[in-house]
Amino acid sequence: MFMNAGGWMGSMCLLHASLTEYLLFFGTAVDTTGHSGRYWANISDTLLTGKMFQWKEGTLKNIEYQPGDTVFHEWGEVTGVSWPAGTWMVEYGRGFIPSTLVFALADTFFSTTDFVNTFYIIRVYAKALMMEAGFYLSDFRQFIKDML
Ligand SMILES: *[C@@H]1O[C@H](CO)[C@@H](O)[C@H](O)[C@H]1NC(C)=O
Numbered sequence: 641m642f643m644n645a646g647g648w649m650g651s652m653c654l655l656h657a658s659l660t661e662y663l664l665f666f667g668t669a670v671d672t673t674g675h676s677g678r679y680w681a682n683i684s685d686t687l688l689t690g691k692m693f694q695w696k697e698g699t700l701k702n703i704e705y706q707p708g709d710t711v712f713h714e715w716g717e718v719t720g721v722s723w724p725a726g727t728w729m730v731e732y733g734r735g736f737i738p739s740t741l742v743f744a745l746a747d748t749f750f751s752t753t754d755f756v757n758t759f760y761i762i763r764v765y766a767k768a769l770m771m772e773a774g775f776y777l778s779d780f781r782q783f784i785k786d787m788l
Pocket of ligand 1: 682714715734735
């Protein structure tokens with residue numbers, strides 16, 4: 641599904657999400673540039689194809705990353721980001737994930753006003769959380785069974 645945030649536009653496919661972690665495929669089919677967002681989470685991107693340019697706050701040059709590289713975005717940090725068309729990566733986030741959702745939805749909600757997409761993103765995250773809850777419940781049920 642599409643994702644608009646920080647002025648850039650990408651597309652993502654969520655593989656796993658909980659309150660403290662997520663794993664997804666992310667990338668873009670058009671050249672796109674914007675703001676990374678500032679999160680209560682560490683995010684790492686491992687490039688599969690294309691390139692990523694990361695411009696760290698307070699510096700005058702960007703850093704270029706190639707397929708195979710992992711780009712680390714630390715908790716509290718902000719950068720400028722740029723991806724040429726055809727860039728795809730695996731992204732892993734670890735921290736307080738609901739805090740990243742506010743940024744992830746901001747441009748969709750206030751700029752593109754694509755509320756259908758807002759709904760898709762909230763629905764897929766809610767579904768992931770339900771699956772997590774289901775996993776813990778079945779674990780707990782097994783634990784009770786083992787005790788009896
Ligand atoms: C985020 O990364 C920093 C620096 O590598 C580390 O000290 C911290 O424990 C990490 N936080 C989480 C939630 O993984």
